[in-house]
Amino acid sequence: MSRRFYRFSLCTIATFALAASVYGQSTKPENRDTATAATPAAKTAGAETAADTRSSGYYHYMLAHEYEEMATTYGRPEYANRAIEEYKLALDADPSSKYLNSHLAELYFRTGRIKDAILAAQDQIKKDPSDLDAHKLLANIYLRSLGDGQQEPSAQMLQLAIGEYLKITQLEPNNAEDRLLLGRLYAAAHDSAKAEEQFQAARKIDPDSEETVLTIAQLSLDQGDTKHAISVLNSLPDDDQTSRTEFLLGQSYDQEKDTKNAITAYRKALGLEPDNLDVERKLADALLSDNQYDQALAAYKDIAEGDPGDARALLHLSDIYRHQGKFEQALGAIRKAKTIAPDSLEIDYDEGLLKDAVGDFDGAAQDLEKLAESSDHPSGQYSSSEKNNRYLFLDRLANVYREQGKTDLAVATYQKMTALGDDYAERAWQSEVDALRDAHEYDKAADVARTAAEKLPKDSSIQLMLAMQLADTDHADEGLALAKAQLKNTSDNRDVDLALAQMYTRLRRWKDGEESLDAAEKLSTKQDDKLTVYFLRGALLERQKRYDEAEVQFRKVLAIDPGNTMTLNYLGYMLADHGTRLNEALGMIQKAVQLDPLNYAYLDSLGWAYYKMGQYTQAENNLRRASERDSMDPTVHDHLGEVYEKTGRLKLAAAQWELSLNEYAHTVSADMDPGDVGRVQKKLDSARVRLAKEAGSTTVATRPN
Structure with missing residues (x-):
């Protein structure tokens, strides 16, 4: 006997033992009382025939199993074919064997002979229509044929699977798992009503089943009914909830934009499964979304430690460090991320953005120029994600150009954005107008607004942009008429009323502004819609110097949206400017800067708050940063002049006030308050007198006797 045959024999002995355990019993009981009806010779012959048949079945099953194992081990299809042939021979010897038939059907399926697999299972069902195992086998074949869920399943195969599971639920109506599977199949077939019916049946069978609750909740989420998903998930008893339940609950709250409850759910999920980084990632994202930077930072650090190859965690770490002003740590994190994902556009x-934050405008521009160039398609054809990326690259690049005072380059960049069309074009036109306004090139801004209005005559937002530009440049009646022409008998009037309110405020027509805001508020059905109304009403009252009433409106905004940066900055600056509750004012502005660290106006407010508190070093640092980001704002120069004057640098102060007056000379009246120019002029005149006196004193002191 050869060694190869010897090894084969050892294996087949084990297989033979298994086969014997399966087939060792006859399918019918032996009736010993009637055995005597046959002659001894006949009994012996019959016994030998049954034994031979059984032995043949064992033998062929044994070989079939061995070939099947070899096919799996060596991946050779000829072994699978031999196994199939041996299963057939085994079935010839024992045609009633469910075990052999199911194994043959399974092997057919695994070797890609789907039609043969289905026929084999169907053949068994023909023999016994109530054979539950055969129905499950056929259903399983249909299920596997549906694929991995990455693409739309075959409608025919889906209906066949549904048909089998309908029969299965009839044969065992109290099996919750069968009901869940049938429900999922209905959901895949987009029959949500029948899916829900099966899920509810499963829940009646097992009310506390987490799997059932998760399935019902997921169906609700897929249908966009997040409230129902949350209700179902919360109905599960606390003792039956696992990390999976809390995780899906967190995702449901995320979809509802209920970040606080999402964080609570993710925390519970992580507590139940502390090593699950996927859960911690969702928790970290939610914390970041809620502006809980310190806690988000700790979570992302833990993720980066648990998965050193997670570039996304490092990217978020860099982003948080940048917001916190910890630029060295931000740079370190971004460099690590680049080693992991060197080709990442994000x-x-x-x-x-980091280079922009540290004032390296040239470096930021170079990086963003490369990204903008790489995102350009000569064909002009972009996918939705490609459009969004290109918009982000161009928009940020234009902002950097504006910070450098390169208005022409910024305008040219915005013009490239208009080619993206749709909402991107609208934003590009608006940004181009804003860039020209910031550079005090109001006539050019008006020309751009007119061009946009001509190209998009049906776009109400563009028409309102032109209307506001006209109102700001001595064409108030024309601008107001154009804005009012956009009014329709629809809820869209809200946007028009808001635009009119801003125009009236800038024209100092307070009563008209109040009436427009009242009209807009009536059309603001959602809480979020009221934010803009409250903010603009606060600005309207502040411009009238009704500061206490303005504060009430700003507080309404923050009660709904505590992270509203515009309101945090406006209210914080208003309080600081009047020396009121300076610590609270500083905290508000610091939060606004943390959320938007590149906003020069917020940096100016922060510097001014420090100035009012007598912290002149911090005041100067922030005001200088604000001036670097926008050198054309007269208020920033005025504030910086105040700091220089207070710290004994009168020449520098006078230089800043001169710059302030120069910028005021090119600013429209709507962008400044009456008396601003006079106040700055008075400070400059006083500084010049003092400087002259100091120069005279120095001349007298140094004149020789």
């Missing part, structure tokens, strides 16, 4: 983009 990392390159964030690196550009």
